[in-house]
Amino acid sequence: MSHISCVRKSLCCVNLLFWVLGCGILGIGIWLHLAYQGYSRLLSYRILSFDSVIIFAGVMTFLPGFFGCCGSWFQNRCLLRMVCMFS
Numbered sequence: 001m002s003h004i005s006c007v008r009k010s011l012c013c014v015n016l017l018f019w020v021l022g023c024g025i026l027g028i029g030i031w032l033h034l035a036y037q038g039y040s041r042l043l044s045y046r047i048l049s050f051d052s053v054i055i056f057a058g059v060m061t062f063l064p065g066f067f068g069c070c071g072s073w074f075q076n077r078c079l080l081r082m083v084c085m086f087s
Contacts, residue, residue, distance in 0.1 A: 011072040015083075018065030026058030060086070 032051035064086040071079030 008072050008075070012069055015065050015068030015072060018061060019069050020065075022058050022060075022062030022065050024058075026055060026062055029054035029056075029058050 029051055032054060036051065064083050067079045067086070068083040070076065071083060
């Protein structure tokens with residue numbers, strides 16, 4: 001196995017971990033939004049509610065993980081550059 005292939009596979013595994021982590025955070029945020037919808041209506045700034053912040057954090061973890069995993073697997077420079085922009 002060459003060094004490039006080892007780096008590619010390890011980069012794919014790390015980004016897959018971030019992708020799964022982002023899915024979990026996003027799922028928790030959506031669950032909070034659906035389960036406790038009445039509490040967020042009490043806030044004057046609904047965009048800053050806890051469920052919205054968790055959803056935003058999930059999306060910001062999911063996207064670089066997805067782009068990094070696909071970019072390293074398919075050796076796509078454009079996707080890997082997008083990961084660098086998120087970082």
